[in-house]
Amino acid sequence: MAISVKSESPPEVAGERRDDGVFVLNLSGTWRLDRNQPDYNPWRRLKNDPIPSRIVISGRGLEQWDSSLLIFLRGIQQVCPPKVAVELENFPPGAQALLRLARPAAPAPSPAKLSGLIQVWRKFLDDTRYTLEFVGGLTLALGRLLCCRAYFRATDFWAELQECGPAALPIITVISLLVGTILAFMGALQLKLFGAEIFIADLVGIGMVREMGALMTAIIMTGRTGSAFAARLGSMQANEEIDALQTMGIAPMEFLVLPRVLALVLMLPLLTVYANLLGILGGGLVGVVLFDLTPRQYYLQTVNAVTLSAVFSGLIKSVVYGVLIAFSGCLQGLRCGRSASAVGDATTAAVVHGIVYIIVADAILSIVFTLMQF
Amino acid sequence: MVAKIDSAVHIDVAGLTMAYGANLIQRDVNFTVRRGEIFVVMGGSGCGKSTLLRHMVGLLRPAAGRVVYNGASFWDADDGQRAALLRGMGILYQGGALWSSMTLSENIALPLEAYTSLSASQIREVAALKLALVGLAGFEDYYPASLSGGMRKRAGLARALALDPEILFFDEPSAGLDPVSARQLDDLILSLRDGLGVTLVVVTHELASIFAIGDNSIFLDAAGKTPIAGGHPRDLLENCRDARVQCFLRRGELKE
Numbered sequence: 001m002a003i004s005v006k007s008e009s010p011p012e013v014a015g016e017r018r019d020d021g022v023f024v025l026n027l028s029g030t031w032r033l034d035r036n037q038p039d040y041n042p043w044r045r046l047k048n049d050p051i052p053s054r055i056v057i058s059g060r061g062l063e064q065w066d067s068s069l070l071i072f073l074r075g076i077q078q079v080c081p082p083k084v085a086v087e088l089e090n091f092p093p094g095a096q097a098l099l100r101l102a103r104p105a106a107p108a109p110s111p112a113k114l115s116g117l118i119q120v121w122r123k124f125l126d127d128t129r130y131t132l133e134f135v136g137g138l139t140l141a142l143g144r145l146l147c148c149r150a151y152f153r154a155t156d157f158w159a160e161l162q163e164c165g166p167a168a169l170p171i172i173t174v175i176s177l178l179v180g181t182i183l184a185f186m187g188a189l190q191l192k193l194f195g196a197e198i199f200i201a202d203l204v205g206i207g208m209v210r211e212m213g214a215l216m217t218a219i220i221m222t223g224r225t226g227s228a229f230a231a232r233l234g235s236m237q238a239n240e241e242i243d244a245l246q247t248m249g250i251a252p253m254e255f256l257v258l259p260r261v262l263a264l265v266l267m268l269p270l271l272t273v274y275a276n277l278l279g280i281l282g283g284g285l286v287g288v289v290l291f292d293l294t295p296r297q298y299y300l301q302t303v304n305a306v307t308l309s310a311v312f313s314g315l316i317k318s319v320v321y322g323v324l325i326a327f328s329g330c331l332q333g334l335r336c337g338r339s340a341s342a343v344g345d346a347t348t349a350a351v352v353h354g355i356v357y358i359i360v361a362d363a364i365l366s367i368v369f370t371l372m373q374f
Numbered sequence: 375m376v377a378k379i380d381s382a383v384h385i386d387v388a389g390l391t392m393a394y395g396a397n398l399i400q401r402d403v404n405f406t407v408r409r410g411e412i413f414v415v416m417g418g419s420g421c422g423k424s425t426l427l428r429h430m431v432g433l434l435r436p437a438a439g440r441v442v443y444n445g446a447s448f449w450d451a452d453d454g455q456r457a458a459l460l461r462g463m464g465i466l467y468q469g470g471a472l473w474s475s476m477t478l479s480e481n482i483a484l485p486l487e488a489y490t491s492l493s494a495s496q497i498r499e500v501a502a503l504k505l506a507l508v509g510l511a512g513f514e515d516y517y518p519a520s521l522s523g524g525m526r527k528r529a530g531l532a533r534a535l536a537l538d539p540e541i542l543f544f545d546e547p548s549a550g551l552d553p554v555s556a557r558q559l560d561d562l563i564l565s566l567r568d569g570l571g572v573t574l575v576v577v578t579h580e581l582a583s584i585f586a587i588g589d590n591s592i593f594l595d596a597a598g599k600t601p602i603a604g605g606h607p608r609d610l611l612e613n614c615r616d617a618r619v620q621c622f623l624r625r626g627e628l629k630e
Binding site: 067070098102340 | 474475491571
């Protein structure tokens, strides 16, 4: 830190034993972090001699110094047994003051560490408990909503509706059209072997309406909206905004979670209907352009193939998906810690859990509908 | 600029105008900070104190004027020189601004890994030393989230000290600290200045701290959007005739 611009000599340590049994270390040169530090341990030098009563470190020859000097001195202090006194002589007052500051205080309690397996088990119990609490809280909030006693702002609900519905139309349009064309194309290559291209309409229609429309919409909305819920509520948690709501007597479950769940549950079926139509349109384009079907043929075949129960099975699924997406997004958001990395973790967890919930629900519902011959 | 450079002048801010788009924050800000001095930037809330700091450390580009370090103008320098200047600065942000995904020791190690050729064990030692300097010895493996606000702030200071900077910037160092911790932080600032010989620029409106550590100061006025006074804080208290400054320095109790 000194400002002199003399030619710099390398840092050096010279040790000598005085006649009175005191061991003297003379430090000299310029001590800077970006240079090599002398590797010096007085005990290596002293191993065969009797232990000195004290060690005197002299800084008379020092030119410039920075943290590296302090590190060296601390190192000496640490390797000396407690009964040997270490004294500093002729050191710049600044260095002495800093060294006093850096004197180790009472050791800090080490962060609690549990073994891996116990940690996993604890986390699992914690997660389960919190999820159950959240389910309970959400149910109670819905109950209060039915009694018209839940409190949230209409403007928030409106903004969420906007965000979950119309704002998602562009991406839903693109993805659904493409999914429709992919379905049609994959099916058509096989059907063509039997000269049964007309059944492209059945394949695309039933495939979209029963399964792909709801599923693709749900997965898009998990990435788009579920993650946004988690990030928004997570940063509110990090910023103590949720605490502020709670202390004001406003339940976050009603004020923040309900409008989001409701908005997504209302909008996801609508988006699914839209996705179904566009998927069928995409399939139709493939059929008409590449496989010589007429639009009218394709339309009539689709209308015949797609039953009302198929449409409803897709819509029922989409309602369930909507609940699950909003659920995992809001749960992770409210559970978030108070730091930037915690918000990132919450968002990741919201999307991962959301997608897993959707796929599991899809499997269960498909089996149930099949058994019910719905 | 071939003008003779006074080697004692460390930072020179000349004709600085700060604005967000068309929204003027402060104009005609002029001051110099001498080497080893503790310079206080004060003023009421919203007057642009922190904005001034952000202009000095390169986060915001001035609308007009210059910020000169050791004779080198920050905004006229090329990217390499600017990076070198920044390496000589340590900044303590208001909330500590520790990277939450890293332990304290990793927070301090990051600049050392990026800018020095120290070995991993040396870096570990430097981190331990810096944490010990701010009274956090033994907290190397803690994550910022598990610390109190005051500890986070001190850890932020340890990180600002990582590269042995020549200039330290503090944004509201005592905000959110209890009086005893605030006092300890002031003492720490003084001993760092005396020990390392660093130049300090402190943005604060904490009166006790202004009088305890300030060697020189500038007072930014929110209404007039320009500095209205400067000098040693005690001098200002005794000799400045401006009612706004007196009001600020006496917590609104004007002397008759």
